Amino acid sequence: MASLQEVARRAKVSIATVSRVLNHSDKVVPDTRAAVEQALRELDYRPSRVARRLRMNSGHAHLVGLIIPDIQNPFYAEIARGVEDAAYAAKYALLLCNSDESPEKERFYLDVMRDESVDGIVLPPFDETDVAVIEFLKTGIPVVCVDRSLSKAKTDLVEVDNYRGALDAMAHLIAKGHKHIGLIEGRAQVSTSRERRRGYLDALAENGLAVRKDLMRAGDFKQESGRVLANELLDLRKPPTALFVCNNLMTVGALSAIHQRGRRVPQDVAVVGFDDLPWAEVLDPPPTVVRQPAYDVGRQAMELLLKRIIEPARPPVTVRLLPELVVRRST
Amino acid sequence: MASLQEVARRAKVSIATVSRVLNHSDKVVPDTRAAVEQALRELDYRPSRVARRLRMNSGHAHLVGLIIPDIQNPFYAEIARGVEDAAYAAKYALLLCNSDESPEKERFYLDVMRDESVDGIVLPPFDETDVAVIEFLKTGIPVVCVDRSLSKAKTDLVEVDNYRGALDAMAHLIAKGHKHIGLIEGRAQVSTSRERRRGYLDALAENGLAVRKDLMRAGDFKQESGRVLANELLDLRKPPTALFVCNNLMTVGALSAIHQRGRRVPQDVAVVGFDDLPWAEVLDPPPTVVRQPAYDVGRQAMELLLKRIIEPARPPVTVRLLPELVVRRST
DNA sequence: TTGTACGCGTTATCAC
């Protein structure tokens, strides 16, 4: 744990000189430079990121935060991976936190980010009006939203065309002849939910299909709610012949509910999910899904963040990526 | 971003007094305390974790590191979740990094941990002789190993009884009448691989079954290697009738290879995996696995770490958790 | 080209 002081002493120079050979490699004569470098090596010197961060105003921490709702959700894990890869490529470290879809945890970690003086953060806001995030913007620390957007603030944003994805999913189901399609959506206040629901409704309307309110259920993005809501739907007097399930975990829940009832997919009920599932090929059945390019979402978000750290005043940009319908055997 | 200075000025006291009302709530008369607290509120003061960390020697960062090989692997995601929950409960933030089973990335993040002066780290070492981790121990920053152990250093450790797990898996297969059991293991230098292989061999020996070297293959813990090695084994002149696959991702790879060849599980080949798989009930077939209590591994590791942070000199302890054979329909 | 000295925001040790 050698400090600049000790290195300077050993090299018989001042700390300023040591600092100079470390940073702006300018103006230092080869001789002293060599001496300093040797001392550096001998003491195995490593600069303290903490002291550096305290000294520099901001944008030099080489540390960014990522707050995701659930690290065990493969969709977010993939985003995290994209962010991580881009961060690592730029030699940035990542303060990764798990908000558990809980505003309190989100707020706690947002505070940590601020108190740690990170260079920026990326996160999917809890919902469209996430006050904790809005509040955080005041710190001036750059924020890039991913997946979900904020309604009353403009930040950099990387999202997927959820409306288009829902349209594709519904078109596919309708082409298969389904007229009664159940919707299992997520929390209504989340931008992705709103867009997917809009796609569901528009697809119905454009194809002259009636909207049945009893076929529309809202869950919480978790597996259990997919199970429960699928059961509710299938218990209906006039059950749907197909399900459009708006995220990966709820799709698994729905699938397992259908299995448990001894019904067959897709013969008895067809299912289209949102988000691809890992190991889709060994699922029973391999599910048809709207695949989101989650890795790219993360990667591009991090790249946007790096640009903004360098140039804080640049106008916010929105990157909208295209989802892709992957037809497998659940439809 | 108000500092102690500004709060002090506003409350017309010294920074020492402000610091006192914040920390040791001792010795400060109600009047001044009230004034300070009001200033604190008005300025929305938040202490800088960075400055605090620079000042305090160690053990007060309220920040710990977690380095895992692959955040997209559900086993590690579950460990991470356990660590995270225990950390959050103690109001610690987590610097979570993804080493990608790469020694260089591991070293980079280890350096970050050191340079950030974290209070401690938890990680599964790359292998038994992981030099980067051994080196890191010299910093004096507490290290808790999870899942995998170090052969030439004693640290706190939370592991699973891998030998017992392998024994159970093999006993199950042997009871089903299998005599030619293929082994797909991970990198040999990893403690978990060694133990599982030992279980495999001992089970064979104890049941008077011959060891066939051609039935033993080593992969890299990733899905692709499971696929490739399963194919190699099934291509054998005398292929195994059952597979013992030593981690989750390789199990998925093996399963998909078998599917692709049009063979049935378990009729043509039985499969036991190590590590449970999420959504096992919707897999085809639901796999029989040796389930590791990954969440508890993470939780207990973090609890061990917290204890060590408080009491750095306590003797290292090893916690060994029991795995559980979950019999489903792949055997 | 190199060295001195200050400040970043804390905590802690002294005096008063």
Add this chain to the structure above:
DNA sequence: GTGATAACGCGTACAA
């Protein structure tokens, strides 16, 4: 009880 003040390790004007 409270207030100066000295660190912690670093970057950088400014002086030499």
